[in-house]
Amino acid sequence: MSRAAEISVAVAAPQASAARRRRWWGRKAAVAAAWWVASVALFAGLWELVWAIGWAPQLLLPPPHIFLRDFSSQAKYFDTSDIGRAQAAPLVAVSTTILATLLRVLAGLSLGFAASLVTGTLIAQFRVVRGLVLPTLTLLAPISPIAWLPVSIFLFGIGNAPAVFMVFVGVYFVMTLATISQINGVSDTYLNVARTMGATRRQMFVQVVVPSILPGLLQTLRLNLFGAWMVVLLAEAVGVGSGLGQVVMLARNTFNASLVFFAMTLIGLTGYLLDMGFRQLQRRLLWWQPASTGGGR
Amino acid sequence: MTTATGALRCRGVTKIWGEGTAGELLAVDNVDLDVQPGEFVVMLGPSGCGKSTLLSMVAGLELPTAGVIEADGEPVSGPGPDRCMIFQQSSLYPWLSVADNVGFGLRLRGVPKAERREVARKLLRTMGLADVLDKHPDELSGGMRQRAAIARAMAMRPRVLLMDEPFAALDVQTRAKLQNYIAQVREESGASVLFVTHSIDEAVALADRIVVFTARPGRFKAIVDVELDRPRDPRSAAYHELHDRLVDLLADEVDRAFAEQERAAR
Numbered sequence: 001m002s003r004a005a006e007i008s009v010a011v012a013a014p015q016a017s018a019a020r021r022r023r024w025w026g027r028k029a030a031v032a033a034a035w036w037v038a039s040v041a042l043f044a045g046l047w048e049l050v051w052a053i054g055w056a057p058q059l060l061l062p063p064p065h066i067f068l069r070d071f072s073s074q075a076k077y078f079d080t081s082d083i084g085r086a087q088a089a090p091l092v093a094v095s096t097t098i099l100a101t102l103l104r105v106l107a108g109l110s111l112g113f114a115a116s117l118v119t120g121t122l123i124a125q126f127r128v129v130r131g132l133v134l135p136t137l138t139l140l141a142p143i144s145p146i147a148w149l150p151v152s153i154f155l156f157g158i159g160n161a162p163a164v165f166m167v168f169v170g171v172y173f174v175m176t177l178a179t180i181s182q183i184n185g186v187s188d189t190y191l192n193v194a195r196t197m198g199a200t201r202r203q204m205f206v207q208v209v210v211p212s213i214l215p216g217l218l219q220t221l222r223l224n225l226f227g228a229w230m231v232v233l234l235a236e237a238v239g240v241g242s243g244l245g246q247v248v249m250l251a252r253n254t255f256n257a258s259l260v261f262f263a264m265t266l267i268g269l270t271g272y273l274l275d276m277g278f279r280q281l282q283r284r285l286l287w288w289q290p291a292s293t294g295g296g297r
Numbered sequence: 298m299t300t301a302t303g304a305l306r307c308r309g310v311t312k313i314w315g316e317g318t319a320g321e322l323l324a325v326d327n328v329d330l331d332v333q334p335g336e337f338v339v340m341l342g343p344s345g346c347g348k349s350t351l352l353s354m355v356a357g358l359e360l361p362t363a364g365v366i367e368a369d370g371e372p373v374s375g376p377g378p379d380r381c382m383i384f385q386q387s388s389l390y391p392w393l394s395v396a397d398n399v400g401f402g403l404r405l406r407g408v409p410k411a412e413r414r415e416v417a418r419k420l421l422r423t424m425g426l427a428d429v430l431d432k433h434p435d436e437l438s439g440g441m442r443q444r445a446a447i448a449r450a451m452a453m454r455p456r457v458l459l460m461d462e463p464f465a466a467l468d469v470q471t472r473a474k475l476q477n478y479i480a481q482v483r484e485e486s487g488a489s490v491l492f493v494t495h496s497i498d499e500a501v502a503l504a505d506r507i508v509v510f511t512a513r514p515g516r517f518k519a520i521v522d523v524e525l526d527r528p529r530d531p532r533s534a535a536y537h538e539l540h541d542r543l544v545d546l547l548a549d550e551v552d553r554a555f556a557e558q559e560r561a562a563r
Contacts, residue, residue: 189388196382207405288392
């Protein structure tokens with residue numbers, strides 16, 4: 001081998017290991033996807049079988065091949081445009097419905113996250129706030145968001161606001177308590193390093209406390225993501241006038257079992273994608289954390 | 298800019314934890330200590346003797362129950378960047394790169410990023426850490442992390458370096474290496490150093506003066522001037538003589554501290 005070739009081999013070595021790592025990840029992803037397909041196929045197959053044999057009620061438990069067969073006829077139930085206007089294309093109707101629900105969840109989550117961060121910080125920093133607010137908060141925390149449903153309608157009537165409010169309530173109390181415990185758990189050494197370097201209170205908060213508590217908070221938020229996703233459907237079912245929850249309620253009222261399962265499929269898929277998106281966000285934001293705590297390493 | 302020299306003065310400093318409660322504990326009892334500008338003073342004592350408490354009070358992280366502490370003639374009322382502290386545990390922020398960690402204090406002062414990076418590069422090089430600027434603290438060994446922490450403190454150009462058993466968590470070889478680095482940093486910066494340890498070897502290797510603590514409550518048992526040439530030769534007779542003297546001074550205190558811990562655990 002010539003000298004130049006030797007050098008190029010030596011230089012190529014790290015790249016080769018990166019390629020190997022990529023291949024390893026590729027294989028791992030392929031295996032995971034295969035299990036995924038197998039699991040869903042098994043579930044759908046059993047359902048189809050039970051239905052074909054006649055063990056399942058023919059009308060009430062329509063299997064996937066029936067409720068997924070005709071996308072456009074299902075989609076017309078998703079169109080909430082006023083009668084007389086032209087109907088939206090099936091795909092547009094379905095995606096705007098999903099988007100409406102998704103935006104309500106995201107709005108509620110963001111507001112709840114921001115508000116709980118502020119409340120939790122105030123409680124952790126000021127004794128007066130702690131004394132005055134925390135007891136009430138711990139009494140309100142165990143109340144299910146569902147119990148708040150009438151309140152949200154009294155307060156906000158019909159529309160987006162009550163649904164967003166329900167999601168907000170669903171995360172606000174839990175996240176506030178999580179913020180307090182996270183702030184109390186911030187390492188003294190981390191704080192003292194900043195103090196001995198002359199950090200102001202504000203600098204300590206922004207540059208030490210926030211990055212310290214962020215991993216725990218995002219993990220708590222992610223655990224509450226499914227809860228928020230369920231709550232928004234309930235709010236929509238009761239009275240928003242649009243969204244996936246409204247479609248489910250419509251299907252129930254019209255005894256349309258096929259539509260029920262079609263909507264449930266969309267709800268499941270969207271919820272799954274929402275969780276996956278959140279995972280990605282966590283990974284980007286928490287690049288220094290190991291993957292086991294939601295980070296990107 | 299004041300004419301900071303790095304002189305420390307403690308008079309009648311006392312610390313009582315949980316004063317007025319049943320668990321009241323006298324940690325530091327009426328001690329006087331002067332550190333001259335540029336002097337390297339080691340506080341040596343058994344664990345729990347109050348030496349770290351005294352250090353925190355000099356740092357301004359704790360306030361004395363009684364007595365005064367002055368840095369350059371000014372009473373200490375809180376922490377300040379003229380007295381930088383280096384902690385026992387790894388204290389680098391895991392969410393910052395090594396360069397950003399070293400430049401952390403400068404960032405608090407509003408120094409621009411490029412300048413911070415330049416300072417970090419230079420300081421890390423003097424600490425024998427080239428090419429780690431963009432690494433993650435978790436990618437460094439314990440000894441490298443502690444050197445980066447020292448670089449972070451030195452970036453503030455402190456007149457006083459306060460070190461709380463900074464090498465306690467490291468293995469013996471790494472420890473010896475880092476002791477050389479800290480002696481060198483002191484030499485180059487001219488900062489005074491107040492250094493807490495329970496290792497006699499560390500004290501003899503580093504100190505101009507060694508303050509030997511009694512077991513709790515912390516008082517000064519002896520103050521020993523070290524007149525050995527630098528760099529210290531651990532095989533010299535004078536080194537051994539001093540070492541043995543410190544062993545004798547500490548032996549009773551270690552026994553007492555040990556007995557008290559046993560009693561407290563029962």
